[in-house]
Amino acid sequence: MDIQENKSTLNVVPRNDDKIKKIWKTALILLAITAAEFVMAFTMPRGIILYVLFMALTIWKAKYIMMEFMHLGDEVKPLIYSILVPIAFLFWLIIVLIKEGSDIFSLRWF
């Protein structure tokens, strides 16, 4: 009885190698970007150019994770937009709070 209950009642679909290959390819891209960031941290001079590059690479990685791993890219357009559009508000917050921080810097140190 137990053994019968434990048997799969669903049809097991065989592996699709192309899909699995795509997952590993995405993983390789993510690892390559992280490795590149790692190398850049030690070889490039610290400064605004490096930081912008880091942020760009990070957002690029985030895109791969959301679109490929979380399958957001496979959802319908309204769902994609209802997730991505609200995130746009954050860019305002980033600009405002960095400005605020640098103003505090001026007040505190000069």
Next chain:
Amino acid sequence: MSTHSTAIGVSSKRGVWGGGNEPLKASYGKLMMWFFLLSDIFTFAAFLITYLSIRVSYPAYAGPAKEFVGSNEYWPIPELVFDAIPFVHGVHAPLVFVGLMTFILIASSVTMVLAVEAGHRNDRNDVVKWMLWTLLGGITFLGCQAWEWNHFIHGSEAGAVLNYINGISQNVTETVFGANLLVNEYGPASFANLFFFITGFHGFHVTIGVVLLFMVFYQAAVGVYDRRGHYEMVEKVGLYWHFVDLVWVFVFTLFYLI
């Protein structure tokens, strides 16, 4: 899987107002997970943007990296703070350990997406296998973070001489070892506070994730999803787990690279 609707088929006469439509073509559970994650994106974004804001309000350390000493006058260079690895003492290995942690978390995200893919195919054996790998990655990451915190709290052997206001409002100058919420040997007090708060909140998410992963692993192994007829739970927990990885990608950049 989003296409399995139990609602009564929509007749063309009733149109879009008759109910039973699925405009987003996703199940209730998946949609709610997405909107929960959206709210969590805002929470983490608020923390990380606060970090940026406080960071730019302090001067960055300007001198050569070799002569770096911790001080609460300027923000430290991350690669000189996080430069230790377990089991070898006193070796300067900047960012190696945190790089390994990042690698582990990304790897566990990959095995998670493989588990989701196996779930789509109703392949119980593959789901169980990949869930176990993911679980292992999650637990390893938590262990690494525990070590990282432990090292951060206890600090280096040399410590740093700091002038600060202590818990009973006295202005003192003394050698400080490691970090607590009041003072730390690496940089301004906010540096350690933000580190504890943000990586702690992320670690809390990972802990919840590990509990959920174990639940899915167990339920898949005993055949709950086979009897239920679908493996959607793997997908939902998968979304959460990828989100944890997504947040770490930003934490890694802001805390360890910039």
